[in-house]
Amino acid sequence: MDEGQVEQVRRFNRTVAERVGVLHDHYLGGARPYGQARLLWQIGDGGTHDVRGVRDRLGLDSGYVSRLLRALERDGLVAVEPHPRDRRVRTVRLTEAGRQERALLDDRSDALAASLLAPLNARQRERLTSAMAEVGRLLTASTVSLAVLDPDHPDAAHCLRSYAAELGELFDGGFDPANSLLPDPGELRAPHGLFLVARLHGEPVGCAGLKLPSGAPAEIKRLWVCPRARGLGLARRLLAELEERAARHGCDLVRLDTNRALEAATRLYRDSGYTEVPAFNDEPYAHHWFEKRLTPTAR
Amino acid sequence: MDEGQVEQVRRFNRTVAERVGVLHDHYLGGARPYGQARLLWQIGDGGTHDVRGVRDRLGLDSGYVSRLLRALERDGLVAVEPHPRDRRVRTVRLTEAGRQERALLDDRSDALAASLLAPLNARQRERLTSAMAEVGRLLTASTVSLAVLDPDHPDAAHCLRSYAAELGELFDGGFDPANSLLPDPGELRAPHGLFLVARLHGEPVGCAGLKLPSGAPAEIKRLWVCPRARGLGLARRLLAELEERAARHGCDLVRLDTNRALEAATRLYRDSGYTEVPAFNDEPYAHHWFEKRLTPTAR
DNA sequence: TCCATCCTCTGACCTTAGTCAGAGGATCTC
């Protein structure tokens, strides 16, 4: 990592923490303490939520949230009720007054944004917002974490289901995992392979599997990125991670197959140094087969 | 102001407050409470500082700072001593242990920056840091405030001195305000004119004067931007502000003169719609004369 | 039916980050 880049990021953190961070907290809070405002925001407008879910998303102590909720309730902003089917769980929703209060936070947030733009001319605003979009996108990308999970883990299963559902829509004649090679994703667990899941704020947003047959080339399967997490370079990152793990495992060749409907994927493979080769398996859904030679890594 | 832009800024604030802001505070703080860490940072390494100056820069209450200093002193990180010449004032400097602690904050800050860059590939890092630089520059630009000051105000006088000093270096044969037209900047006060000072974090970083002779075109004088505040579009902003004020005052023509050594300024005037005209005064330091027709504003 | 578990709430407690009103010493101005 380049030292100048680290210094640049630090400078950015200082500027932004000062200009945005401070304002963000002490503007947005306004009359309401920041904790309450945060909670109000998180409860949002869309109907009823489990208290537990909200709490987990904010990462707060249960006692603390309980107290915050009581304060909001006292001001008539939220209604807390037991869950209809499990009366241990409590649910919370905004009242009309709560929705108004939240809209007020919205306005404050707009005012803050506007106060940043106001002193700038049109061209500067244009440049600022597009640079902000870029920073936001890349910071989001850097927030995504990769983890090796068992293919039966709920997050992994969610990705595999989404993968199959999406292919079902894209392929002529649909997609049925049972007809494809690797009908059982259980093969993608140690020692015969591994399964990687990408998560953003705890939500699974992508996956990729690697088969590591002994004495044969490694094979990449089930590479998928959730539609709303596209444009973050995530597929490329998953691919690079699998290649590195394959290389560390001693593989010097990695292969994969893909369907002609998956144009972006095919482009990614070509860009990443894969070359098209004759069919090396009889996957019924595949139209293209690729391979890439790996440079062995230390260890 | 474009609604999409406001929304973009808000989205940015959310992402950044989450990813940078939170980490910033709770990483950087570490063992030391954030207030102490901030103070430690501000005292910095460069020798001895007046407590008052440090306090003003952080915008904190004197009692609060006193307490923070005592805590730092207890931990042996700073030494507080009376000012040698005015024993009401106290000065503060880091001890060796304080310098080490501050270096530790530095490392934490680096670690935070590195943790943002780590998950990205080389191209993404490149793009992130340059977008951050752009955002930082433009947010800094939007932090600059303009104020009408009396030319005798210390901040205004500082700008005028710097202006003269810089011209003195740039012009063949130096620059002596007494030889120029408008030897007395006092003419740049109401009702005969006005003087605008740009400030960044309270420090004066630029200025521009406007003469408003009754029945004659307005005239722009003493436009200057401090070297370390260049590249923020500040000269352009000062110019636009003066033009707007002139137009509101009823002027439909604004004029100015400039020296050939000031190439960037000359370029700015041309870009901003000024056209070169024959000399309209006998300013000894001028080589170019410009004018611009204003479109009258409402009111 | 009973016990373990889950979820929420309450009370007690702690640290930070401030604010405010003087007290008290040092300096400046007349």
Place this chain on the structure above:
DNA sequence: GAGATCCTCTGACTAAGGTCAGAGGATGGA
């Protein structure tokens, strides 16, 4: 030399954010 002014410090106080250890009701499984 006497105020007025300046600067720092102290004590008293407040609010927010948060943690921890149970209490107590609801549910699920043996």
